[in-house]
Amino acid sequence: MNLSLFIARRYLFSKKSHNAINVISLISVCGIAIATMAMVCVLSVFNGFGGIVEGMFSAFDPDLKITAKAGKVFDYHTPDFDKALRIDGIQMISESLEENALYKFEDRQVPVLVKGVSEEFRLMTDMDKLMVDGSFRLTEDVVNYTTLGTGLAITLGARAGFINPIEIYAPKRDVNVNLANPSAAFTREDIQIGGxxxxxxxxxDDQVAIIPIRLARELFRYDNEVSSLDMKLHPDASVKKVKSEIEKILGDDFLVENRFEQQIESFRMLQIEKWVTFLILAFILLIAVFNVVGSLSMLIVEKTIDIKSLKNMGANNNLIxxxxxxxxxxxxxxxxxSGIVAGLTLxxxxxxxxxxxxxxxxxxYVVDAYPVIVRFWDIVTVFVVVSIISLLTVFYPINNLKKKLKFAEV
Incomplete structure (x- = not known):
């Protein structure tokens, strides 16, 4: 049996002659427990918000996205792409063409980012989860449909089911503007509102409008070019492995991004907020831990007689x-x-x-209550950080005790 640990355990649970020491010890435990509980809860809530953000983007963003590092568009009908798109794990490919245009509905007009997509986009994404009005559709017989972001729909004063079409004005590429007839520099098309x-x-939400890619190519005068190639992988495929293989084949001219990299700013901001909040709570914990210093200091003073008795029985300074x-x-x-248990319970x-x-x-809001996702490594991080802060703080009164014991020997 470890004699030092045995005596320390007896000191912790035994009644002291001064009730204030018991109170301060209890306050120390409660302070550390509350700070630890807050850390567990805060990290879990941020994980919950991260899960919601990831869920929303996963309905819109592909598993992998290929874009050109130089230029806005590229033609993927090349031997390298033919080889890359035959890699095991790729389930589906969707073409995407993005360009700026002008949407006009009745007396309102708004610059928009037009996203032309192929029919595979419907199968690749889960747009039904994102629809708040109407339904997602690209074409129906000979009619083309556009799907608007909520902010864009509000600005235009448009919604699904309206009879009047939206007018799209797309600037013609490589055409000089005739100041006498500026409208000749634009290609105009009508399109119905699908949802x-x-x-x-x-x-x-405020800028994007989705249309069929065939119509986008007509508007912007492209042949087979795309802004990006969107990929859906098989459920059991490794995103990291497929991404690495595509990068090796295509080289440095193209950028291959997973879902996290496509929305890196949003996820990075969420992570920064999460760990800055954690750091603030760590400083609060540091204040709470100083109660342990006070409790130990008072206990050392109270146990002065016990310390002398132990030294008389042969105990050295290290044991005390x-x-x-x-x-x-x-x-x-x-x-x-106690804090971790309380945090997990909450x-x-x-x-x-x-x-x-x-x-x-x-x-x-998107959710009615604060979302919570508990992750094992967050709990481990909390345990390690709180332990290090607390254990290091304890050394202060112990060092003072060692100095007093050495001074008493002199």
Whole structure:
């Protein structure tokens, strides 16, 4: 049996002559537990928001996206692309052509980012999840349809089912503008409104309109060129492996991005907010841990007689120092474990009952209650960080005790 640990455990649970020491010890455990619980809950909530963002983008963004590093468009009908697109794991490929145009509906007009897509886009994405009005469709017989972002639809004052079409004005490439007749520099087409979608991202909802890629090529005078090739992989395929193989074949002229890389700014901002909040809570924890310093300091003063008795029985300075070191570590350990258990319990309750709500009005936000996703490595990170901060803080009163013991020997 470890004598230092045994005595430290007795000191922790035994009644002290001064009740204030018991109170301060309890406050120390509670302070560490509350800070630890807050860390677990905050990280889990940020994981929940990250999951929602990832779920929304996964309905719109492909598993892999190929774009040209130089230039806006490229022709993928080459031997290298033929080889790359035959790689095992690729289930489906969709063409995409993006260009700027002008949408006019009745007396309103708005510059938009037109995204022309092929029919495979319907099968590759889960647009039905994003639709808030009408349905997603590209063509029906000889009629072309456009799907608008919510912000764009509001600006135009348009919605699905309206009889009047939207007028698309696309600038003609490689054509000199005739100032006497500027309208001749644009290609004009009419298109019906098929539906309205919402991604809850202003840069998409306020600017993007989806149309058939055949119509986009006619408007912008392209033959077989695309802005990007979107890929859907088999469920059991490795995104990392397929991405690496495509990059080897296509070389440095093309950029191959997974879903995270396509929305890297959004995910990076979420991660920065998550860990900055964690750092702030770590500073709060540091303040709470100083209660342990006070508790140990008072305990050392109270146990002065016990220390003398132990020295008379042959205990050296290291054994006595370890007793109070283990005492501080036990306080922090109980605080950490209690905090993690409490945090996991709160997260479980939030997942099942949604105790903390974003709004009292159902449907006001994407989710009604704060989302929670608990990840194992976040719990490990919390345990390690809180342990290091707490254990290092304990060394301060122990070092003072060692100095006093050495001074007493002199």
């Amino acid at each position: 309205v979608f919402s991604l809850n991202q202003p840069d998409v 120092s370890r007793i109070f070191l283990y005492e501080g570590w036990l306080i922090t350990f109980f605080g950490i474990v 997260c479980l309750l939030q997942q099942h009952f949604g105790l903390l709500r974003l709004s009292n009005v159902p449907g006001a």
